[in-house]
Structure formats: structure tokens, C-alpha cells
Amino acid sequence: LAADLPAVIDRALEAGLRDIALPAIDFDSLQGIAALHHPTLRFHAMAGIHPCDVPAEPLDVPRLEAWAALPQIVGIGETGLDYYWSKDLIEQQKTSLRHHCRIARESGKPLILHNRESTTDLWDLISEEQDGRLFGVWHCFTGTLDEGKRALDLGFMLGLGGVLTYKNGLIDTYIHEFPKDRIVLETDAPFLSPVPHRGQRNEPAFMLSVAEKLSVLWNTSLDETARITTANARRLFRLAP
Numbered sequence: 001l002a003a004d005l006p007a008v009i010d011r012a013l014e015a016g017l018r019d020i021a022l023p024a025i026d027f028d029s030l031q032g033i034a035a036l037h038h039p040t041l042r043f044h045a046m047a048g049i050h051p052c053d054v055p056a057e058p059l060d061v062p063r064l065e066a067w068a069a070l071p072q073i074v075g076i077g078e079t080g081l082d083y084y085w086s087k088d089l090i091e092q093q094k095t096s097l098r099h100h101c102r103i104a105r106e107s108g109k110p111l112i113l114h115n116r117e118s119t120t121d122l123w124d125l126i127s128e129e130q131d132g133r134l135f136g137v138w139h140c141f142t143g144t145l146d147e148g149k150r151a152l153d154l155g156f157m158l159g160l161g162g163v164l165t166y167k168n169g170l171i172d173t174y175i176h177e178f179p180k181d182r183i184v185l186e187t188d189a190p191f192l193s194p195v196p197h198r199g200q201r202n203e204p205a206f207m208l209s210v211a212e213k214l215s216v217l218w219n220t221s222l223d224e225t226a227r228i229t230t231a232n233a234r235r236l237f238r239l240a241p
């Protein structure tokens with residue numbers, strides 16, 4: 001999105017967005033998002049190393065801790081496990097995730113969890129690390145009703161994005177089982193564009209389509225859906241109104 005960021009920001013503001021929380025995937029991206037500033041659209045950076053970006057050699061944990069401790073960093077992530085892209089560094093992914101969990105507990109900041117073909121291991125590891133202090137987002141949630149309940153029981157909110165608008169998305173049938181105050185909206189940009197933008201590069205303005213779909217499922221107005229999910233996100237990341 002960096003190449004045409006001013007236009008992306010204009011469209012986001014037009015869509016009604018005011019705050020964007022941005023997870024990092026590595027130290028370079030972290031530096032990039034931490035440098036973002038705009039007079040109207042508020043950017044909030046997170047510190048983390050994505051499971052697909054964990055190094056084979058030991059992670060620079062002190063560097064991650066130093067970033068995570070900064071007051072302007074609103075969350076720890078994205079972290080988690082991903083066995084879809086590669087199973088070569090599973091031990092490194094798990095070690096990295098445990099560091100992120102500890103940093104989240106110690107900093108009191110929310111954890112952003114990525115999960116791809118790794119659900120059982122992720123549950124086991126988060127259950128071990130959960131001492132009552134871990135909370136955050138089970139990001140890009142696309143699982144079953146039971147998986148959603150388990151993520152909620154583990155202390156996490158469910159992050160919903162473009163998949164919610166897909167016809168094969170099962171979540172339509174049980175979304176009403178999840179408390180409304182445990183749902184946040186996200187993009188996963190540049191991936192997973194919602195209908196009617198499917199196939200295009202995803203960007204923040206498209207979140208409106210996800211909110212519209214959620215308001216249909218919740219049988220409430222778009223304004224009310226926006227109010228609830230915005231309040232959830234602001235509470236989670238401790239953002240000023």
C-alpha cells in the first residue's frame with residue numbers, strides 16, 4: 001500500500017475510518033508503520049515478528065522488547081503459528097510465539113494471533129501461556145463454532161475480515177453465538193478482499209463491506225455495527241475516542 005498511500009488514506013477517511021491498528025511482520029515493517037502519521041487518520045503500530053518471518057537463527061528478543069515497551073505501541077503482533085507456508089521452522093515459530101506471549105503479559109498489551117493449519121498447537125501453546133493476563137485478537141478468524149468458543153474462552157476477541165462476506169464462509173450460520181462485544185473488524189490487507197472487491201488488492205476502505213455484511217447478520221444498522229466494533233477495538237487497544 002505504500003506506493004499510493006495518500007489515495008489509500010483518502011479512501012479510508014471517506015469510508016469513515018478514524019483509527020487503524022497496524023500489526024508488524026518484522027523489524028523493517030515495524031519501523032515503517034511506526035513512522036506513519038496523518039492529521040486525521042490515526043495510525044497505531046504494534047510490535048511483532050510474523051510466524052512466516054521468524055529467522056532460522058535466534059530472534060533478537062531485546063530489540064523486540066525495546067519496541068514493545070514504547071508507549072505508542074498498542075499491541076504485540078502479529079505472532080502465532082503458520083504450518084501452511086512452511087514447516088521448516090516450527091520450533092523457531094513456537095519459541096518466537098512464547099517470547100511474544102511473555103512480552104504481552106509483561107507489557108499488558110493485547111496479542112495478535114495468526115493461525116494457519118496450526119490450530120491444535122496454537123491452542124495448546126496459548127493454554128500453557130495463559131495465566132489470566134493474556135488477551136488480544138484471534139485474527140482472521142475463519143474456524144468452526146467450537147473453535148470460536150475456544151478462542152473466546154482463552155481470552156481472545158475474534159477478528160473478522162473479508163472471509164465473512166464469502167459465500168462459502170460458514171461463520172454466517174453461527175455468528176449470533178458470539179457476544180457482540182468480542183468482535184473486532186480487520187482487513188488482512190493486502191489479502192482477503194471482501195465481496196464486492198474480491199480479487200482486488202485489499203485496503204482499509206473495504207472494511208466497510210465487512211461491516212455491512214456483519215450488520216446484516218446482526219440484524220442491526222451499519223451505524224450500530226460500526227459503533228460496537230469501534231468501541232471493542234478502542235477498548236482492546238486502549239485508544240482514545
Ligand SMILES: [Zn+2]
Pocket residue numbers: 078113114115139140
Ligand atoms: Zn495473519
